[in-house]
Amino acid sequence: MPELPEVETMRRGILHVVGRKIAEVGREPCKLRPIEVRPTMAAFRKRAVGRTITAVNRLGKRVVLRLEGGDSIIFEPRMTGLVLVADPPDIEHLRFRVDLAGKGMRSFWFWDRRGLGSVRLLSEEQFATELGGDKLGPDALALTPESLRERLAASRREIKVALLDQRAVAGIGNLYASEILHLAGIHPAHRCDRLPRAAWERIHAATLQVLELAILHEGSTLSDGTYRNALNQSGGYQNHHRVYDRAGYLCPTCSASEVIRVVQAQRATFYCPTCQTKGRSKRR
DNA sequence: CCCCAGTCCTGCGGGC
DNA sequence: TGCCCGCAGGACTGGG
Numbered sequence: 630m631p632e633l634p635e636v637e638t639m640r641r642g643i644l645h646v647v648g649r650k651i652a653e654v655g656r657e658p659c660k661l662r663p664i665e666v667r668p669t670m671a672a673f674r675k676r677a678v679g680r681t682i683t684a685v686n687r688l689g690k691r692v693v694l695r696l697e698g699g700d701s702i703i704f705e706p707r708m709t710g711l712v713l714v715a716d717p718p719d720i721e722h723l724r725f726r727v728d729l730a731g732k733g734m735r736s737f738w739f740w741d742r743r744g745l746g747s748v749r750l751l752s753e754e755q756f757a758t759e760l761g762g763d764k765l766g767p768d769a770l771a772l773t774p775e776s777l778r779e780r781l782a783a784s785r786r787e788i789k790v791a792l793l794d795q796r797a798v799a800g801i802g803n804l805y806a807s808e809i810l811h812l813a814g815i816h817p818a819h820r821c822d823r824l825p826r827a828a829w830e831r832i833h834a835a836t837l838q839v840l841e842l843a844i845l846h847e848g849s850t851l852s853d854g855t856y857r858n859a860l861n862q863s864g865g866y867q868n869h870h871r872v873y874d875r876a877g878y879l880c881p882t883c884s885a886s887e888v889i890r891v892v893q894a895q896r897a898t899f900y901c902p903t904c905q906t907k908g909r910s911k912r913r
Numbered sequence: 914c915c916c917c918a919g920t921c922c923t924g925c926g927g928g929c
Numbered sequence: 930t931g932c933c934c935g936c937a938g939g940a941c942t943g944g945g
Contacts, residue, residue, distance in 0.1 A: 630938060662922070690939075707939040709923080722923090743923045745939065786916075795940080803938055853925070853937080894917070896938060 633800030634843035639712040642859020652730040657723040665747035689799030710746030769800035778829035789817035816907035872899035
């Protein structure tokens with residue numbers, strides 16, 4: 630499931646479309662339930678064709694193509710979406726295509742097995758309304774210890790659940806939340822409003838460390854094999870997971886406890902009961 | 914406002 | 930071996 634490192638890898642994989650002009654856009658033939666594309670294809674085509682792509686950005690877990698004139702195309706992969714420049718895993722799940730004018734790469738695609746993702750073209754105004762303001766917190770890579778603490782310290786939620794809230798911090802998902810809290814040595818069920826200042830600093834440092842290393846490895850491809858980079862290659866960070874999907878295995882940090890799986894807010898959380906303690910017990 | 918449970922969707926794996 | 934159910938968790942919504 631694409632989170633910040635996977636989406637950042639997608640972004641880097643299509644960075645070379647900057648400066649290219651869009652020749653055509655459209656849905657790919659697909660027998661499954663169609664993904665959300667907005668606005669209608671006729672309006673989408675009218676506003677995209679002939680425009681030059683001026684930048685490829687990432688906003689939390691979305692890839693953003695900036696077009697000359699102010700519109701943006703937003704690719705939102707959600708669970709199983711991919712941005713591909715070549716060699717799709719299969720053609721049945723190709724959902725959307727962008728053709729480019731001129732010399733070089735001719736097309737790139739949005740592929741999505743489960744179809745929960747979307748492709749949207751937004752004006753500057755729509756962009757500000759739907760993705761700006763308080764809709765999304767600061768990007769996890771742009772976080773400071775203070776901004777993290779300011780946004781979450783008053784919450785009564787458990788820290789693992791709060792880290793998934795994109796209005797608090799943008800980019801962290803279920804997999805990396807577990808990995809971050811393990812590296813920080815914080816129990817996932819610790820209430821935000823009971824975390825000391827030093828804990829926020831550890832969470833902040835762990836967030837940067839985990840996400841940056843995961844980007845270096847081009848994200849995590851889990852056993853279902855869904856996530857691929859723009860060239861349909863697997864990521865490598867799954868080989869560095871310390872707790873995620875590793876219930877019953879010995880914690881690689883302490884070698885004293887097995888990794889535990891629990892459910893928080895209907896999602897799986899993995900942690901080490903020795904490395905990640907709650908409250909006072911850890912105070913030397 | 915804050916938070917949780919339910920919803921969308923497809924493919925896979927466990928259990929019988 | 931085959932079938933069916935439950936699970937995976939992005940983001941959004943409805944309601945307490």
